[in-house]
Amino acid sequence: MRILLTGGCGFIGSAVVRHLINNTSHEVLNVDCMTYAASEDNVAEVAEDPRYRHVSANIVNGSEMQKLFEEYKPDAVMHLAAESHVDRSIDGPGVFVQTNVIGTYALLEAARKYWMGLEDEKKQAFRFHHISTDEVFGHLDENAPPFTEQTPYDPHSPYSATKAASDHLVRAWHTTYGLPTLVTNTTNNYGPWHFPEKLIPLMIIKALQGHELPVYGQGANIRDWLYVEDHAEALVRAVEKGVPGETYAIGARQPRTNLEVVRKICAILDEMVPSDKGPREQLIRYVNDRPGHDFRYEIDPSHAETALDWKAEHDFESGLRKTIQWYLDHPQWWEDINSKRYTGQRLGASA
Numbered sequence: 001m002r003i004l005l006t007g008g009c010g011f012i013g014s015a016v017v018r019h020l021i022n023n024t025s026h027e028v029l030n031v032d033c034m035t036y037a038a039s040e041d042n043v044a045e046v047a048e049d050p051r052y053r054h055v056s057a058n059i060v061n062g063s064e065m066q067k068l069f070e071e072y073k074p075d076a077v078m079h080l081a082a083e084s085h086v087d088r089s090i091d092g093p094g095v096f097v098q099t100n101v102i103g104t105y106a107l108l109e110a111a112r113k114y115w116m117g118l119e120d121e122k123k124q125a126f127r128f129h130h131i132s133t134d135e136v137f138g139h140l141d142e143n144a145p146p147f148t149e150q151t152p153y154d155p156h157s158p159y160s161a162t163k164a165a166s167d168h169l170v171r172a173w174h175t176t177y178g179l180p181t182l183v184t185n186t187t188n189n190y191g192p193w194h195f196p197e198k199l200i201p202l203m204i205i206k207a208l209q210g211h212e213l214p215v216y217g218q219g220a221n222i223r224d225w226l227y228v229e230d231h232a233e234a235l236v237r238a239v240e241k242g243v244p245g246e247t248y249a250i251g252a253r254q255p256r257t258n259l260e261v262v263r264k265i266c267a268i269l270d271e272m273v274p275s276d277k278g279p280r281e282q283l284i285r286y287v288n289d290r291p292g293h294d295f296r297y298e299i300d301p302s303h304a305e306t307a308l309d310w311k312a313e314h315d316f317e318s319g320l321r322k323t324i325q326w327y328l329d330h331p332q333w334w335e336d337i338n339s340k341r342y343t344g345q346r347l348g349a350s351a
Helices: 011-023 040-046 062-072 086-091 094-116 120-125 158-177 199-209 228-241 258-272 302-308 316-329 331-340
Strands: 002-006 027-031 052-055 076-079 127-133 181-186 188-190 213-216 222-227 247-250 255-257 284-287
Touching (some): 002 011, 002 062, 011 027, 011 040, 027 062, 062 094, 076 094, 076 228, 094 127, 127 158, 127 228, 158 181, 199 258, 199 316, 199 331, 213 258, 222 228, 222 258, 222 316, 228 247, 228 302, 258 284, 258 316, 316 331
Parallel strands (some): 127 181, 181 247, 213 284
Antiparallel strands (some): 222 255
């Protein structure tokens, strides 16, 4: 299968690229315009493989996307390119609208025009796989059942609202035009190559540096955590096995409060690299909460597990240990980011 994959130098996208090249026979055209959170280092281990190619292009540019479809002639699309940090969407929502909504529209139109010209057999086999988030469903109360594929949409941030809009566009292009699309919604991911603005890498790096560990509110917000390599495997299963018009909610049944996550990071780091200044948990500081901070996300992945013959391999403890070890082994990667692109400052504090 020839796969046109967007956002393949980002965190989740690069995990999918590595999985595709290392574990399948599929070919990959990685379309990534290299925003602040993208890095060619993320895919360096597969960059020389003849089945892999990277093109620096912006999905908002419809004519450029159409040319790529005509030249590469993909059998499937995996659309991961997105602005994804909630805090940044609070500070500057415009770029989220451009990339997540306008970009998805441009990609859908390029895919539709290409798909309409295919011969019947290839037309039937073609897939447009849109990768989304559980944040489109809003948030859950403490005792509410987890999200499923049937949960109504109720986005609360500029990020989740733009992802919800893109999900609706993808489904509309299936219903209206017959384009064989499918959608996956996932929980919070973590793992290697995660840009340091997100909770887990930010806390690992700050703890290693002996800096204060800022926790929003009282740290009671709950997230369902999925190791990124498990997610990558699920996404590949979805593009291979997924049924057009279907939705697959992908998760690992690993809910934790933010405070539990930060405390666990401190405990593992204290075990792996003890600090002469004492337990790192003493670095935790409670700060003003994020505006509109959703309380809880959690997914019931039963449908996806059955339909895709997939289940997350890592529990939270083992995945977090592997993640922390990766950051210990790759200080040059995150130190370079800290010195040039993101210094660990708080984002999204504007009300």
